[in-house]
Amino acid sequence: xxxxPFKGKTGLVRVWNAFHYSMAGLAAAYRNxxxxxxxVLLAALLIPLALWLPVSGVGKALMIFSVLLxxxxxxxxxxxxxxxxxxxxxxxxxxxxxxxxxxxxxxVALVNAVVVWMLVLLA
Numbered sequence: 001x002x003x004x005p006f007k008g009k010t011g012l013v014r015v016w017n018a019f020h021y022s023m024a025g026l027a028a029a030y031r032n033x034x035x036x037x038x039x040v041l042l043a044a045l046l047i048p049l050a051l052w053l054p055v056s057g058v059g060k061a062l063m064i065f066s067v068l069l070x071x072x073x074x075x076x077x078x079x080x081x082x083x084x085x086x087x088x089x090x091x092x093x094x095x096x097x098x099x100x101x102x103x104x105x106x107x108v109a110l111v112n113a114v115v116v117w118m119l120v121l122l123a
Contacts, residue, residue, distance in 0.1 A: 025075070033078050035106070036071070043067045046117075059120040066113040073109040077102035 009017055029036040050063035080102045084095045 029075055029078050033074070036074050036078060039071050039074050043071060053121070055120055059123075062116050063120055066109075066116040070106070070109045070113050073105050077106050 030040065046067050047064050050060050050067070053060070055063070081099055084098050088095065
């Protein structure tokens, strides 16, 4: 079985490479995904707001985590969509299912963020 030649890297070299791959992934998502850019803008507004609001430290943490969770799920959804499109651009019910499930995951993360913010602010 062929494995990536980068799998053998260990220690600081592996951490350094992983950091660069992560930055490349964030840049690609920002460059190519409208939804990701919108969610980053939302995070840029909501995270400072969460820090400014007079809520407990746990409340702030929950609010910030819920926003970052949306970004995390959007990144995974974008990766699934790119992989599906790489395999084939033909319409196929399994490709549609994969993309729809990824979209549903983003929706659930967004609903979660709204619920968390409401619970923290109205408690």
